[in-house]
Amino acid sequence: MRGALPRLMRWQMHRATTPEPMSGSPLPPGATIGILGGGQLGRMTALAAANLGYRCHIYCQSADEPAAQVAAQTTLAAFDDMSAVDAFAAAVDVATLEFENVPITTLERIADRTPVHPAPAVQAVAQNRLSEKSFANSLGIATAPFRAVTTAEELKQAVADIGTPSVLKTVRMGYDGKGQVSIKADTDLTAAWTESGAGPATEYGILEGFVDFTCEISVIVARGTHGAAAAFSPVENRHAHHILDETIAPADISPDMAAAANDIAIRLVEGLDVVGLLAIEMFVTAKGDVLVNEVAPRPHNSGHWTMDACRTGQFEQLVRAICGLPLGDPSRRCDAVMKNLIGADVDDWPNFLDDPKAKLHLYGKTETRPGRKMGHVNFLGKPTND
Numbered sequence: 001m002r003g004a005l006p007r008l009m010r011w012q013m014h015r016a017t018t019p020e021p022m023s024g025s026p027l028p029p030g031a032t033i034g035i036l037g038g039g040q041l042g043r044m045t046a047l048a049a050a051n052l053g054y055r056c057h058i059y060c061q062s063a064d065e066p067a068a069q070v071a072a073q074t075t076l077a078a079f080d081d082m083s084a085v086d087a088f089a090a091a092v093d094v095a096t097l098e099f100e101n102v103p104i105t106t107l108e109r110i111a112d113r114t115p116v117h118p119a120p121a122v123q124a125v126a127q128n129r130l131s132e133k134s135f136a137n138s139l140g141i142a143t144a145p146f147r148a149v150t151t152a153e154e155l156k157q158a159v160a161d162i163g164t165p166s167v168l169k170t171v172r173m174g175y176d177g178k179g180q181v182s183i184k185a186d187t188d189l190t191a192a193w194t195e196s197g198a199g200p201a202t203e204y205g206i207l208e209g210f211v212d213f214t215c216e217i218s219v220i221v222a223r224g225t226h227g228a229a230a231a232f233s234p235v236e237n238r239h240a241h242h243i244l245d246e247t248i249a250p251a252d253i254s255p256d257m258a259a260a261a262n263d264i265a266i267r268l269v270e271g272l273d274v275v276g277l278l279a280i281e282m283f284v285t286a287k288g289d290v291l292v293n294e295v296a297p298r299p300h301n302s303g304h305w306t307m308d309a310c311r312t313g314q315f316e317q318l319v320r321a322i323c324g325l326p327l328g329d330p331s332r333r334c335d336a337v338m339k340n341l342i343g344a345d346v347d348d349w350p351n352f353l354d355d356p357k358a359k360l361h362l363y364g365k366t367e368t369r370p371g372r373k374m375g376h377v378n379f380l381g382k383p384t385n386d
């Protein structure tokens, strides 16, 4: 596959450098970017924004959250506190989000006053597993087969349709494997329905056919206010205990598969009319199919490698996209492996500083808990000739 990567890269470069029709002027340095959510994705966005001369205003719940620690301004309030939301909207020049489950009503309220990128309508699709899979299918993009399920009775019918093994998930609010129950031929479906926790708060459940994948990949694609799109190389993601453990860049897949994954990413970012970033998680099967699992319209953990290994990292690219600046060159300078530091892994931080190929990123979290993302390390590999 390595031999064909330069061609892919040239294509990506073309996407990034195609002359863009003008639509509005860029936000000048000194302008304020509002970020909903105070986690590490907001922190790294704020740091990239600061490099380009922007200020960030973080909307979160506590002053010690990772993003709040590095921001010019914070609003500490609940996402449904509409007077705080209005004041935030009035104080920022553009808003984005780093946390997927900000209520759509909050995003729409901000969008009445100031641009929100990606738009609330994009978030509405991505927050709902049924909508995101249906949207992908409407563009002719394949997913696992799925059925909406609102009762234990419907689960029985859905299992009859889709077969086993299959996976029952909540439609909303699921992440890192939470709210997922695997369904086998002998599974007690009434108990499985109860175990999933699917109900009105999660807009019930979705049953998906189990995909016997050979690897999980993702593509992160940026699209600017002028409509140009630029994708990072497809990467392989390996999970441990349902949490991303390592990202390997680039994914060791055939050039055709890499091109197919990129094509899916471009079709989705354009189809959804995203301004900002879209991360697309996909399964690769032994037959060579590439199936979309889920999309996230925000920076993504599987894009952290780009910070040190690409000519433009995902966080800078997001800032460029939402501020109306030209997109940067997403091509790789070198191969990389990103390792998440989960829980006590972070205690090894001094060792990473001794390794010249390791770039350490810590999130400023004071309390280490099992399963908590505390930081990551990018291990830089061989330079690419792209």
Ligand code: AMP
Pocket (backbone or CB within 6 Å): 144, 167, 174, 175, 176, 177, 178, 208, 209, 210, 211, 212, 213, 216, 239, 242, 281, 293, 294
């Ligand atoms: P998700 O919350 O949809 O990202 O799922 C979390 C993880 O569960 C994925 O990264 C996969 O490893 C696994 N998974 C989710 N859906 C399926 C599926 N339909 N078939 C096989 N594995 C799945």
